Amino acid sequence: MKPARVTEFLQKMDPQSVAVFVSAHEIRRNHDTDFEFRQDTDFYYLTRLNEPDCVAVLAPGHPEHQYILFVRPRKREEEIWTGLRTGVEGAIREHGADAAYEIGQLDVVLPKYFHNVEKLYYRFGQHGDFDHKLIGMIKYIREQVRGGVFAPTTITDPATILHEMRLRKNADDLRDLRRAAEISAAGHVAAMKHCKPGMYEYELEALVEYIFRKSGATGVGYPSIVGAGFNTTILHYNTNQCRINDGDLVLIDAGAEYNVWSGDITRTFPANGKFTRAQRAVYEAVLRANKEVIALVKPGESFMKLHEKAVDVLAEELLQLGLLSGSKQEVIAQESYRKFFMHRTGHWLGMDVHDVGRYKVEDGWRTLEPGMVFTVEPGLYIAEGTPGVPAEFYNIGIRVEDDVVVTESGCEVLTTGVPKEANEIEATMKESVMVAV
Ligand code: GLY
Numbered sequence: 001m002k003p004a005r006v007t008e009f010l011q012k013m014d015p016q017s018v019a020v021f022v023s024a025h026e027i028r029r030n031h032d033t034d035f036e037f038r039q040d041t042d043f044y045y046l047t048r049l050n051e052p053d054c055v056a057v058l059a060p061g062h063p064e065h066q067y068i069l070f071v072r073p074r075k076r077e078e079e080i081w082t083g084l085r086t087g088v089e090g091a092i093r094e095h096g097a098d099a100a101y102e103i104g105q106l107d108v109v110l111p112k113y114f115h116n117v118e119k120l121y122y123r124f125g126q127h128g129d130f131d132h133k134l135i136g137m138i139k140y141i142r143e144q145v146r147g148g149v150f151a152p153t154t155i156t157d158p159a160t161i162l163h164e165m166r167l168r169k170n171a172d173d174l175r176d177l178r179r180a181a182e183i184s185a186a187g188h189v190a191a192m193k194h195c196k197p198g199m200y201e202y203e204l205e206a207l208v209e210y211i212f213r214k215s216g217a218t219g220v221g222y223p224s225i226v227g228a229g230f231n232t233t234i235l236h237y238n239t240n241q242c243r244i245n246d247g248d249l250v251l252i253d254a255g256a257e258y259n260v261w262s263g264d265i266t267r268t269f270p271a272n273g274k275f276t277r278a279q280r281a282v283y284e285a286v287l288r289a290n291k292e293v294i295a296l297v298k299p300g301e302s303f304m305k306l307h308e309k310a311v312d313v314l315a316e317e318l319l320q321l322g323l324l325s326g327s328k329q330e331v332i333a334q335e336s337y338r339k340f341f342m343h344r345t346g347h348w349l350g351m352d353v354h355d356v357g358r359y360k361v362e363d364g365w366r367t368l369e370p371g372m373v374f375t376v377e378p379g380l381y382i383a384e385g386t387p388g389v390p391a392e393f394y395n396i397g398i399r400v401e402d403d404v405v406v407t408e409s410g411c412e413v414l415t416t417g418v419p420k421e422a423n424e425i426e427a428t429m430k431e432s433v434m435v436a437v
């Protein structure tokens, strides 16, 4: 049987068209060692085929083959080194292809599926080598025009269909996303319980990722950010090499990847288990923004409204803290809040941590629909030496990030497994931890 997403995509294509999706390939890390393989997300979403060097073709108007796979051949001498392959027979038997070929036949066979088809769905820019190959094939078909053959005249991005599908998660997707979020939360809880001044950031990174793998995740959805002190104020800090000192805040932004679905959680806590007055004040400001944004999430709400709410709350709080002056209207209109809050409040979440899907559609910012999943992650970042800031606020970088799914009546927060109230965090940090590391 064809994968459900292939069938759905076929139904949404123009009848006289062909779509081509290319898998990821192995990438050299150094000398003769490759990076860990990660499948191209569009390819995996459609096919569930987790091998390099494959091509999937969808051809709704073809008389016999609507779903065609090109795969690596079965070769005992290679499989003995790198594992069993699907092969041509497996592509048909296990993956529901109507026809399958060895990838080595691509140059000869693929152009035939383009003959006399007006429209080709292909996403340029993802796989540079393949872009050139495809252009060559089309050029070659054009040259055969006197033989009664014509090449596609329109090449269009399949994202218009596929990324709209990926934006709306179904029950199976949500089951895996819930698990990714649960595992992510468990990693953060372990870090809170284990953290002590004098440890190094990488020790917490190792612990969080140990919990992910131990819980059945394949790894991380993105490089873990574990920053202490000044490093909490660097948005995408992930070298994770520094000592965690008494009095520091620790910011961890880490998410497990489970079945190719990613969690994305940030928590910030005091290294010694007790927030200072200034740390707690800034923490409460960010937490309020996080909670007020989440309270807005329901079908029909504009995605942009969520960011505006975070800005509104944080502007108010920054004035209250004495870190900005003027009126709230001025702070918002002049964007002076950007000195401390310089990123967006959230992003779509799914098989990619920054998942696909447009944020703006023809008539403005997208409105929320059930099944959409995104992060809510306001933050404030006050680096040492920031002009006009009292020293007690130095090196306070705080982000509180949760993952939410829009439901029929509101939203479900997927990341409740890790505390975010300041008192709860302090209580959790008092609990002793028995982690076998
Ligand atoms: N971890 C990247 C982000 O939160 O967007």
Ligand code: MN
Binding pocket: 264, 347, 375, 377, 401
């Ligand atoms: Mn995020």
Ligand code: MN
Binding pocket: 253, 254, 264, 265, 266, 401
């Ligand atoms: Mn994050």
